[in-house]
Amino acid sequence: MKKTKMLKKNYEFKNVLSKGKYYSGFCIEAFIRKNNLKNENLLGIAIGTKIAKATKRNHIKRLIRESYKNIEDSINTGYSIVFLWKKKIDIKNANYKNIKKDIEKIFDKAEILDEE
RNA sequence: UAAGUAAGUUAAAUAGUCGCUGGUAAAUUCCGAAAGGAAUUACGAGAGGAAAGUCCGGGCUCCAUAGAGCAAAGAUGCUAGAUAACGUCUAGUGAGGGUGACCUUAAGGAAAGUGCAACAGAAAAUAACCGCCUAUAAAUUAGGUAAGGGUGAAAAGGUGAGGUAAGAGCUCACCGCCAUUAUGGUGACAUAAUGGGUCAGUGUAAACCCCAUCUGGAGCAACACCUAAAUGAGAAGAUUAAGCCUGCUCGGCGCCUUCUUAUCUGCGUGGCUUGAGGUAGAUAGUGAUAUCUAUCCUAGAUAAAUGACUAUUUUAAAAGACAGAACCCGGCUUAUAGAUUUACUUAUUUC
């Protein structure tokens, strides 16, 4: 298994957020952009401080990462992806199932999924 | 049984599958001359009572020399003790609250000095407006007085009796206040006795201030090391080889290479977890706590690790209360569902 590589720098996030394409699910937004690395996907998760306090933000991050790992093998490589939480939606909706559905929807729309 | 008071405990558990962080391994594979590095496998670890707020105190590091004194600025402020230290804690004292168990309390000095006390009121600090009384007099003047009235948050000890022209600590009794002495206590202070009517300087220091005690500054993004690149400064060398000021020389700017040093940006490593440590017991102490003995090693990340799914049990509810370590400790403050233990108080009923 590979590790999932994360976006780290501030300018990388800004790149993706400003130039990437926007997709939205029920409670998650995503920006997706093509990457220079051909064999790897980069994942970034950003959740604002105004949405919740640290424990709940960590919880949402973990849920997103977990559900991304389950899908990761079936995605075409060469993209960098940033997930955001929608501000208008309560934190109580943050289940594993909701997030998993959302991520599947988003990749469906973006047509990244490997058809094999 | 009901209503309370105080001090605590806990913060779901077990099994399986997938996955994460770092540690160990004379393990396996790959790279490397080596040191070592990477991957796999196995093993056993992996957030809190507040990790939070950043309100105090320390360790540690650097700057600095701060060894001593003065000034400034700031903090604290009943007593004794605990502690590395504290604005914390413990035990008490005084004051206040509660029927009570018990709770609250920044609680030195107002006779060192300064300031302030709006409005109302005669007067807000060396009191006299209306009154009362005496003499003169007749819508007044002079004197005595501080009972009564009124204002105010506060008006110069309170109540009663005597006394007086009217009154007044003017005198007396009781209460309060002040001083001295004695006794008890380490002490704050308490109790008792004696004396004091010059008891006529009211309040405010969380106003300035005085007194006593304490404080050098900055903070792990501190600080140390390594690598690469850029910029500035300095030195040396090379040679006029590109260029400008000029017709030439000197000189200046600038350029090339090397070295030193400084700054900034970015990467990595150390700092980084064995510590004023935890657990149990004994001893000393009312207690905070201290000493001794035994035993244990228990997160160390850096876009940041604890999650997801399934099953079972406990439960009123397992979709969870508040909530995520970031150098480390001691406290304080704030948030917090449910369960539960111990001691005590009051009321009612029954025996």
Place this chain on the structure above:
RNA sequence: GUGCUCAUAGCUCAAAUGGAUAGAGUAACUGCCUCCUAAGCGGUAGAUGGGGGUUCAAUUCCCUCUGGGCACA
């Protein structure tokens, strides 16, 4: 991590050494004027961010909590 600063009417700003009833503009509602509207004139309405303390009295002084903003490394 450290330090500083602010919070007053729906909005923008005042006020003062602790002293009485906390003001102004604008917005809102309403009356007059007008055939109607605008403009103009008049009127109406506030938990000084929450809680506690000192004081006779607190927006002001002290403590604590909440929220916003700024700076440095």
